[in-house]
Amino acid sequence: MHVVGSLNRGGAETVSLDICRAVPADEAHQTFVTLAGWTGSLADDFRATGAAVEQCPVSPRGFFAYRIWRRLRALRPDVVVAHVSLAGAVVLLAARLCGVPVRVSRMWSEGDGMPDSPPRRLQRALLRWLLARTATDVLGVTLASLRFAGDRPTDPRYRVLYNTVDTRRIAGGDREAARRRWNLPNDVPVLGYLGRAAPEKNRAFLVDVHRAARRHDPGARLLVAGPGGADDLRAADPAIGADPRVTLAGEVDEIGSLLAAVDVLLLPSHREGLPGVLLEALAAGVPVVANDLPCLREMVGLVDGLTLVPLAAGADAWARAALDRAGTDAASRDHLRRALNASPFTLDTAVRQWRALWRVDRTSAEEHRSPVPHQEKTA
Structure with missing residues (x-):
């Protein structure tokens, strides 16, 4: 189960769609739950891969945690991937309470674009604290995005998994x-x-x-x-x-x-x-x-x-x-x-890493840790 803002065209959505096309639905069934109140222009493309697309609007915010918990109880996923920056900590808390064994935060940006006010800094600090207690894996697309999730260089859960591209599209x-x-x-x-x-x-x-x-x-x-x-x-x-x-x-x-x-x-x-x-x-x-x-x-x-x-x-x-x-x-x-x-930024590399992370392939425990460690800068 992926939790996303929407499935409108963008870098994160394109990468996710490439992976959906590369991993057959009979090996890993993927459900995308959108929070924006709409699904997005790429929803039909995701469905064409065999993925499911559902909505769980974040508004009204006061009841969101309960609603996402109910959605998790209904879907009973083996893996939850939150693609919504630090706010994903709330999703992963619900996933932990539901007993989901693999809970991933995918950090797509080096910031959230919000003003750096005292209330916002406090909110970020609380979400980082919660993320550290609910995620089994925190994966940044770069070191800069990973650091936004919280600077934890000795924590093996915090790692870099670079974006990739399906060169066949180009x-x-x-x-x-x-x-x-x-x-x-x-x-x-x-x-x-x-x-x-x-x-x-x-x-x-x-x-x-x-x-x-x-x-x-x-x-x-x-x-x-x-x-x-x-x-x-x-x-x-x-x-x-x-x-x-x-x-x-x-x-x-x-x-x-x-x-x-x-x-x-x-x-x-x-x-x-x-x-x-x-x-x-x-x-x-x-x-x-x-x-x-x-x-x-x-x-x-x-x-x-x-x-x-x-x-x-x-x-x-x-x-x-x-x-x-x-x-x-x-x-x-x-x-x-x-x-x-010839680089590690091709789709085949990402598919191997995500399959290991989702435990679709169970042949190598080491592959589950294949993304780049926090302290390294090479793929």
Whole structure:
């Protein structure tokens, strides 16, 4: 049983869907329980894998613990995975009271995006205390996200299990066909972005970077895809929808086509975990320019093709870095593809680790501890 906010398109949801497709339902039946009050745009995709999708809205909050306890009593799962940051401690408490033997907290981000007020700090401290007493495993997508769950370097339950990507979803993109698909010329640099409209994603900064890029190369294009509309971009530039040098693609399924069309991917987020789109871009041979976040500093030593530029450096510095990486030659792009395919960030690695964690494979007790120990930085 997975407890999630919703199944709208995003990095965590895409990774979970990849794993659902890779692990047959007759080996591990997965049920996704959403808390948002709706299931999400990917719910049918999850159901198509054989997974079940149900709702247990978090509101009204005063009765949520009782309602999730009743849902657990009804489903009687062998494993519960909470994907809802520190709030997952409440879910895992209910799971412990129901006798669920494997209780996993999956930490997807290095923060929660909430103000750092005294009441919020107290709440986080209480949830971390509860998490340490209810979880059998606390798995961060990076060390930075793991530390947000509580800095417990000697506790073997607290470990890193990196995000992965199903490279088969990305492979085979044809640049010329993709450029035609998105109505982009072949002879101009295309700066790309793939991600939902949310404050922490800082998509408005893309408008400034594109303006700065055009000062250096007037032909530079911007291609933005992701769910949630474009109000954040229009707030930065009300005329952006009419700009012929900007393509607003909206929510797309054709990730391979989109990545084949761009020369460089931009990630100006204020906070992240381990963004799946980073791995998707590198699997497609697309270099990435990203904000200098703790979780991404960790990734610099583990993947090729990632360049970090702090937001404080300004849009012009980002534009120069983006245009420079956009000029990456074909041989170097092929190296990025091969390096990612040979890395531990591929789906097969994740499937082995999750199967061991869920105890689908019971042949090796050591495999249950296969995610990276807290103190290490390599996969």
